Amino acid sequence: MTRVTAQDVADAAGVSLATVDRVLNNRKGVRESTVERVIRAMELLNFERDQAAATLARRRDYRFTFLVPSGETAFFGGIRSEIEIARKHFAKDRIEVNMIKVPPLDPHAIVAEIDRLGADIGDGVAMVAVESQIVRDAINDLRARGVHVVTLISDAPTSSRERFVGIDNVAAGRVAASLLKRFIHAPEGDVVVVAGSGTLRDHVERRMGFEQVMRAECPHLNVLPWIEGEELADVVEAKLKAVLADHPNVVGLYSLGGGTRGVIDAIKTDPKKFSVVTTELSAHTRTALIRGEIDAVLVQDPSHEVRSAIRILKALTDGTQINENQERIRIEIFVRDNLP
Amino acid sequence: MTRVTAQDVADAAGVSLATVDRVLNNRKGVRESTVERVIRAMELLNFERDQAAATLARRRDYRFTFLVPSGETAFFGGIRSEIEIARKHFAKDRIEVNMIKVPPLDPHAIVAEIDRLGADIGDGVAMVAVESQIVRDAINDLRARGVHVVTLISDAPTSSRERFVGIDNVAAGRVAASLLKRFIHAPEGDVVVVAGSGTLRDHVERRMGFEQVMRAECPHLNVLPWIEGEELADVVEAKLKAVLADHPNVVGLYSLGGGTRGVIDAIKTDPKKFSVVTTELSAHTRTALIRGEIDAVLVQDPSHEVRSAIRILKALTDGTQINENQERIRIEIFVRDNLP
DNA sequence: TTAATTTTGCTTGACGTACCTCAACTCTTA
DNA sequence: TAAGAGTTGAGGTACGTCAAGCAAAATTAA
Numbered sequence: 039m040t041r042v043t044a045q046d047v048a049d050a051a052g053v054s055l056a057t058v059d060r061v062l063n064n065r066k067g068v069r070e071s072t073v074e075r076v077i078r079a080m081e082l083l084n085f086e087r088d089q090a091a092a093t094l095a096r097r098r099d100y101r102f103t104f105l106v107p108s109g110e111t112a113f114f115g116g117i118r119s120e121i122e123i124a125r126k127h128f129a130k131d132r133i134e135v136n137m138i139k140v141p142p143l144d145p146h147a148i149v150a151e152i153d154r155l156g157a158d159i160g161d162g163v164a165m166v167a168v169e170s171q172i173v174r175d176a177i178n179d180l181r182a183r184g185v186h187v188v189t190l191i192s193d194a195p196t197s198s199r200e201r202f203v204g205i206d207n208v209a210a211g212r213v214a215a216s217l218l219k220r221f222i223h224a225p226e227g228d229v230v231v232v233a234g235s236g237t238l239r240d241h242v243e244r245r246m247g248f249e250q251v252m253r254a255e256c257p258h259l260n261v262l263p264w265i266e267g268e269e270l271a272d273v274v275e276a277k278l279k280a281v282l283a284d285h286p287n288v289v290g291l292y293s294l295g296g297g298t299r300g301v302i303d304a305i306k307t308d309p310k311k312f313s314v315v316t317t318e319l320s321a322h323t324r325t326a327l328i329r330g331e332i333d334a335v336l337v338q339d340p341s342h343e344v345r346s347a348i349r350i351l352k353a354l355t356d357g358t359q360i361n362e363n364q365e366r367i368r369i370e371i372f373v374r375d376n377l378p
Numbered sequence: 379m380t381r382v383t384a385q386d387v388a389d390a391a392g393v394s395l396a397t398v399d400r401v402l403n404n405r406k407g408v409r410e411s412t413v414e415r416v417i418r419a420m421e422l423l424n425f426e427r428d429q430a431a432a433t434l435a436r437r438r439d440y441r442f443t444f445l446v447p448s449g450e451t452a453f454f455g456g457i458r459s460e461i462e463i464a465r466k467h468f469a470k471d472r473i474e475v476n477m478i479k480v481p482p483l484d485p486h487a488i489v490a491e492i493d494r495l496g497a498d499i500g501d502g503v504a505m506v507a508v509e510s511q512i513v514r515d516a517i518n519d520l521r522a523r524g525v526h527v528v529t530l531i532s533d534a535p536t537s538s539r540e541r542f543v544g545i546d547n548v549a550a551g552r553v554a555a556s557l558l559k560r561f562i563h564a565p566e567g568d569v570v571v572v573a574g575s576g577t578l579r580d581h582v583e584r585r586m587g588f589e590q591v592m593r594a595e596c597p598h599l600n601v602l603p604w605i606e607g608e609e610l611a612d613v614v615e616a617k618l619k620a621v622l623a624d625h626p627n628v629v630g631l632y633s634l635g636g637g638t639r640g641v642i643d644a645i646k647t648d649p650k651k652f653s654v655v656t657t658e659l660s661a662h663t664r665t666a667l668i669r670g671e672i673d674a675v676l677v678q679d680p681s682h683e684v685r686s687a688i689r690i691l692k693a694l695t696d697g698t699q700i701n702e703n704q705e706r707i708r709i710e711i712f713v714r715d716n717l718p
Numbered sequence: 719t720t721a722a723t724t725t726t727g728c729t730t731g732a733c734g735t736a737c738c739t740c741a742a743c744t745c746t747t748a
Numbered sequence: 749t750a751a752g753a754g755t756t757g758a759g760g761t762a763c764g765t766c767a768a769g770c771a772a773a774a775t776t777a778a
Contacts, residue, residue: 041472041734043735044735053757054756054757055735055757055759056737056738056756056758059736060755060756062735062736063736067754067755067756068756072755087734087735088434088470088472088733088734088735089430089471090429090431090433090434090733090734090735091733091735091736091763092735092736093735093763094428094430094431094733094734094763094764095736095762096737097762099381130426130428130429131429131430132381132430209715212714212716213713213716216713216715217713221560223563251715313560333560341703342703342704345704361467363463364682366718368710368716368718369716371711371716373556373557373711375552375553375555376708376709376711378706378708381764383764383765384764385764393726393727395728395765396726396728396729396768397726399765399767400725400726402765407724408726409725409726409774412725427765428764428765430765431763431766432765432766433765434732434734434763434764434765434766435732435764435765436733436765436766437766437767
């Protein structure tokens with residue numbers, strides 16, 4: 039296989055290398071008819087510009103910044119360590135990845151950090167958004183400055199962010215419900231929902247999806263008022279224990295946010311047997327799955343999400359195409375037997 | 379961020395650029411003590427060799443060959459079209475991907491094709507293995523010639539293939555069983571297994587995993603003698619209809635191979651209602667999932683598998699590390715609500 | 719000590735694209 | 749017909765590593 043070079047294209051189109059280059063990089067100063075001739079030649083010869091040579095010649099480093107919550111939840115801990123791994127991995131492709139930790143759930147902290155960084159924020163930003171107008175404004179400002187923005191895990195759909203990297207949380211809630219619907223054998227009973235934070239869009243959406251399916255398809259199941267766990271295991275455990283004590287006919291449980299350890303501790307001591315679906319794949323949930331204390335865990339792969347965000351930011355800065363197939367973040371269902 | 383170049387390392391280590399290059403590429407002619415000095419300097423400066431410049435200077439094209447079955451099953455059709463897509467996508471990274479179609483389930487055809495290609499087979503091969511000594515021998519010969527080999531979807535574990543790209547099929551079978559176990563509410567009944575080919579290792583393994591769980595955990599369920607569907611929808615439909623007619627107390631069904639369309643057509647006309655788990659995500663299974671005719675589909679992502687095989691072959695030829703996280707092929711569980 | 723061998727330095731030319739300058743050319747349009 | 753604007757060509761430098769050959773230095777063996 040002899041590679042087709044830009045020079046070959048130039049020869050075929052009867053123009054100079056400089057002109058091919060101008061066409062290739064959308065620089066002005068080329069007549070429309072010539073552009074077409076060059077493009078035809080590229081198609082004819084099946085020209086693929088050499089990524090390696092291009093980035094080298096462009097003498098350019100990509101600089102991307104991740105803005106992630108500093109909280110101590112297992113999930114964001116995982117995200118942060120994945121960013122560290124990715125930072126090392128992408129260095130050899132001239133991609134510099136920085137991570138800035140911001141206090142969780144605090145829109146002002148996010149905006150302050152963006153302001154502080156200024157131009158140092160680089161070519162693109164991946165941020166875990168929170169529901170707030172000033173965050174949306176900050177995103178729009180970044181875009182206006184030409185900085186690319188993707189939201190990660192938690193979206194800000196009405197902002198001008200270019201992509202959302204994460205799962206469809208409404209669908210995740212629906213999955214939880216439709217699994218529980220199939221798992222629960224009892225003709226009727228109560229279903230408990232352990233929520234995280236009401237200000238996190240992803241939690242709210244999951245709950246929405248869950249309720250949709252429950253209401254439409256499970257008239258025999260009664261969804262109890264949700265438990266606000268604040269993503270703290272101890273809080274979850276205490277509140278859940280109280281609810282379980284009050285309701286003898288619990289047949290299912292969905293835990294959609296953090297603090298899953300609290301869920302596991304609470305149900306372990308409960309004499310009732312019911313179906314359980316949670317989120318987060320940690321040492322605790324793994325053990326609980328294997329022991330049969332919980333039935334399924336719904337997860338998004340942080341490693342994939344981080345890589346995906348970087349690839350997408352790079353494609354956005356290069357103006358190249360995104361491989362949709364590769365960037366699809368899955369709602370992963372783990373049962374005892376397909377644990378990774 | 380100013381990049382650390384090999385020249386910087388040379389300066390820091392007090393050697394010449396040529397020596398750094400020799401260390402970098404494991405060429406001989408460098409004293410052990412000097413090697414260590416250079417490596418220390420690289421660590422100190424956090425040197426990352428520039429992938430782009432390296433592949434460019436190496437003036438090297440990677441050439442990989444996929445050997446895949448030519449059969450008309452939905453799954454391998456998908457694999458083949460993913461290879462086509464990947465071929466285009468990887469061209470810009472100087473990776474030439476070729477696809478050779480071989481008659482399915484025919485070890486001699488595979489070996490004949492390998493012989494025919496000779497050195498044209500390139501730097502690495504990804505093949506869908508079949509259970510046979512001559513195939514294992516062919517793989518070992520390729521390895522002896524320095525050609526890298528990964529098996530795809532169906533493994534040949536006792537050969538000298540370097541990696542297997544695919545799912546743990548025993549685990550997939552176990553997942554199917556443990557889902558059915560949870561889905562089936564009846565206190566007892568029959569379970570039907572629709573198999574594909576007995577010579578495909580992945581099919582055999584899935585069945586094994588399924589039986590393991592059924593036997594150990596579901597004494598109330600009776601697994602009927604399996605139906606050999608030969609991956610042909612018509613055959614599957616006819617045989618399954620016969621079995622369903624003979625057994626009024628069927629409560630669950632697992633279809634572990636091709637011909638899923640036949641399964642769907644057969645159960646559609648059956649008055650009984652039972653839980654169904656299948657493989658393959660096609661237009662048919664999607665519709666059936668949405669309609670509630672089947673409950674879950676277990677899938678491996680062909681797009682991911684093809685990309686993964688190429689990345690792994692490239693890492694093997696470069697002698698670089700493999701990102702295990704990225705190459706983990708998942709056993710994906712799809713229910714109605716997390717369809718992609 | 720010398721001779722043989724190994725290790726290191728130095729230099730130079732790829733590799734394919736990006737990006738720049740300057741000169742020359744081709745059209746308009748007045 | 750000439751000024752002006754828009755196009756194109758030619759050629760150069762840069763990017764960071766690889767590869768190769770030869771010269772020089774350092775080390776080891778005799």
